Amino acid sequence: MDAIGLMVTGIAEGGFLRLTAIGGVDARVLPGQPVTVHGLEDLPGVVVQPPARLLPPEIGNNPVPLEHLLVDVGLLPRKVNELIRVGDPISFAQPPLELTGETLAGHTVDNRASVAALTVCLEELQNRPHAWDVWVVATVQEETGLIGAYSSSYQLRPQIAIVVDTSWAKGPGANDWNTFPLGKGPTIMWGPNIHPALHKAFKELAEQLEIPHAVEITPLHTGTDAFATQVTAEGIPSIALGIPIRYMHTPVEVVAVKDIQRAGRLIAEFIAGLQPDFMDKVTWDN
Amino acid sequence: MPSIGNTQLKLLEKLCNAMAVSGDEGEVRQIVLDEIKGYADQVKVDALGNVLATHAGSGENRLKVMLAAHMDEVGFMLAADEGEGIFRFETLGSIDVRQLPGKAVIVGKEHLPGVIGARPIHLVKDEELKNKIPLDNLRIDLGPGSTKVKPGDRATFATRFQRTGPSIIAKALDDRLGVAALIELVRHAPANIDLLAAFTVQEEVGLRGAKVAAYAFDPDLAIAVDSTPANDLPAWDGEENTAYNTKLGLGPAIYVADGGTLSDPRLIRHLAATAEAEGIPYQLRQPGGGGTDAGAIHRQRAGIPSVSVSVPGRYAHSAASIARIEDWKNTLALLHAALSQMPPELLTSERV
Numbered sequence: 001m002d003a004i005g006l007m008v009t010g011i012a013e014g015g016f017l018r019l020t021a022i023g024g025v026d027a028r029v030l031p032g033q034p035v036t037v038h039g040l041e042d043l044p045g046v047v048v049q050p051p052a053r054l055l056p057p058e059i060g061n062n063p064v065p066l067e068h069l070l071v072d073v074g075l076l077p078r079k080v081n082e083l084i085r086v087g088d089p090i091s092f093a094q095p096p097l098e099l100t101g102e103t104l105a106g107h108t109v110d111n112r113a114s115v116a117a118l119t120v121c122l123e124e125l126q127n128r129p130h131a132w133d134v135w136v137v138a139t140v141q142e143e144t145g146l147i148g149a150y151s152s153s154y155q156l157r158p159q160i161a162i163v164v165d166t167s168w169a170k171g172p173g174a175n176d177w178n179t180f181p182l183g184k185g186p187t188i189m190w191g192p193n194i195h196p197a198l199h200k201a202f203k204e205l206a207e208q209l210e211i212p213h214a215v216e217i218t219p220l221h222t223g224t225d226a227f228a229t230q231v232t233a234e235g236i237p238s239i240a241l242g243i244p245i246r247y248m249h250t251p252v253e254v255v256a257v258k259d260i261q262r263a264g265r266l267i268a269e270f271i272a273g274l275q276p277d278f279m280d281k282v283t284w285d286n
Numbered sequence: 287m288p289s290i291g292n293t294q295l296k297l298l299e300k301l302c303n304a305m306a307v308s309g310d311e312g313e314v315r316q317i318v319l320d321e322i323k324g325y326a327d328q329v330k331v332d333a334l335g336n337v338l339a340t341h342a343g344s345g346e347n348r349l350k351v352m353l354a355a356h357m358d359e360v361g362f363m364l365a366a367d368e369g370e371g372i373f374r375f376e377t378l379g380s381i382d383v384r385q386l387p388g389k390a391v392i393v394g395k396e397h398l399p400g401v402i403g404a405r406p407i408h409l410v411k412d413e414e415l416k417n418k419i420p421l422d423n424l425r426i427d428l429g430p431g432s433t434k435v436k437p438g439d440r441a442t443f444a445t446r447f448q449r450t451g452p453s454i455i456a457k458a459l460d461d462r463l464g465v466a467a468l469i470e471l472v473r474h475a476p477a478n479i480d481l482l483a484a485f486t487v488q489e490e491v492g493l494r495g496a497k498v499a500a501y502a503f504d505p506d507l508a509i510a511v512d513s514t515p516a517n518d519l520p521a522w523d524g525e526e527n528t529a530y531n532t533k534l535g536l537g538p539a540i541y542v543a544d545g546g547t548l549s550d551p552r553l554i555r556h557l558a559a560t561a562e563a564e565g566i567p568y569q570l571r572q573p574g575g576g577g578t579d580a581g582a583i584h585r586q587r588a589g590i591p592s593v594s595v596s597v598p599g600r601y602a603h604s605a606a607s608i609a610r611i612e613d614w615k616n617t618l619a620l621l622h623a624a625l626s627q628m629p630p631e632l633l634t635s636e637r638v
Binding site: 013014016024026027028030031033034046048049050053055062063068072076094095097099100101102168173174176182246247249251252253 | 432
């Protein structure tokens with residue numbers, strides 16, 4: 001449930017804030033970006049790109065690196081020093097937008113889309129008998145090292161971990177093999193992080209229910225909490241689903257609402273269909 | 287006496303949130319027409335879309351004083367429909383392409399929401415991070431199936447007006463600050479002059495509205511009311527910032543020389559003397575580039591003595607600019623005082 005963002009590293013002359021990034025942020029999307037500085041009060045501000053004359057000459061017309069960007073909160077320096085301290089987090093303030101075609105744009109769609117998908121799953125399970133116990137975890141600190149996934153899966157020690165995250169949707173700037181169409185269903189990931197029996201079960205279920213989906217090949221690392229859950233304690237069989245979003249890690253990520261619903265439903269159907277001895281029957285192919 | 291209170295701030299909010307990209311100023315024009323209705327002797331919309339409002343004074347030997355504030359803002363025009371709600375676009379007016387990735391926009395008359403995205407950082411090669419994302423690689427994305435807009439429609443940043451402490455954060459403060467101030471001046475027009483108010487179009491694409499407005503008005507003198515950059519940020523190496531242009535909080539900026547105009551010294555002197563007599567803070571804008579409607583006005587007909595007065599503002603032509611309410615108040619106060627105290631013989635002295 002955590003978001004990428006920024007953090008105050010210092011207060012420059014005039015009350016301007018210096019920054020660092022929390023998680024993977026492309027500094028090129030920052031100039032002109034509305035933000036909230038979480039000081040003693042939440043303060044609106046803007047990430048600003050100083051004029052060329054105030055920057056190292058070699059930057060010229062090139063992107064201004066994060067270390068030279070500033071946040072302006074529009075307050076007098078005295079007030080800034082009173083309300084803001086080094087280490088205060090800064091979040092994106094772009095309000096969510098409803099775009100055409102039942103799509104939404106906003107910051108932190110990665111990974112609030114998946115938090116929403118899990119609520120869809122829980123709603124579905126309200127009226128469905130299920131043999132297995134279910135824990136839903138909204139993890140922390142995924143963007144900085146999957147920290148919450150390690151600790152929560154250790155504590156809960158589930159027999160299966162189902163991870164939901166976002167994947168790269170096809171669109172401007174992204175059209176390679178590792179991108180998937182927006183609004184055409186979630187991905188079911190496949191690679192060393194993924195337990196083959198779980199992949200097979202999800203794939204067959206999606207086909208049987210005619211839920212649109214794609215297989216996402218993740219040759220090394222899924223880039224999700226499944227990388228953590230898989231190696232927690234004695235090891236937890238893990239599967240990861242991806243909800244395709246455009247412009248990942250920008251404040252204007254775009255998701256199709258349908259894909260959120262499909263991911264939630266697919267997980268609910270999987271859980272409802274789990275036999276008590278599902279994992280006992282798993283055998284390894286040679 | 288005009289003043290800035292909640293009513294004026296509400297009006298500024300409405301003006302900033304409106305969309306009036308050069309050549310499509312209708313939305314702001316309508317607000318202006320509504321706001322000045324009943325206050326001017328004559329109001330007309332000319333061939334280019336300028337609003338020309340005249341308020342005749344009642345004294346002897348009245349000077350005909352033109353004031354110009356531009357209604358248009360920088361923005362975008364959809365250039366090609368690539369399907370699925372994705373459009374290529376071009377910029378209108380001077381916009382640094384580095385300000386565009388990751389921004390929300392509004393498109394067309396209905397203000398349809400859209401976004402300018404960027405490739406996910408995970409897919410960006412290290413080398414690529416060193417280069418700016420060129421306009422050719424950026425798209426406006428309205429969501430799949432959007433049929434309500436088409437190439438030729440305009441778009442602008444979606445930023446909504448907000449206040450924080452002594453400041454305003456909004457798009458298009460350049461030049462809605464001027465437009466709102468000029469509306470107040472029309473509503474409180476001094477009687478000693480003939481006030482010729484031009485709410486101009488297409489300033490950002492070459493001062494085109496001001497050129498014909500000045501011809502039509504044929505004034506004795508002109509003042510462009512605009513917003514000018516305050517580049518009062520710290521220098522990266524801790525050296526003194528000597529090229530700040532203007533600074534927030536120091537009051538209205540009087541122009542001596544910019545990229546398009548050498549201001550008439552008599553007008554500069556009158557403005558500065560008025561400010562000093564009235565105790566209104568002011569600053570002289572550092573001579574340099576940039577320009578205002580005065581650049582077109584002062585060359586009209588046989589030459590029109592001109593000057594510009596601007597509200598300082600940071601980060602013009604980006605998604606979010608910042609200005610101080612106090613600077614705006616003082617700009618309005620200075621303009622009103624300078625007009626009210628403008629002697630009929632102001633221009634009879636030597637130019638220098």
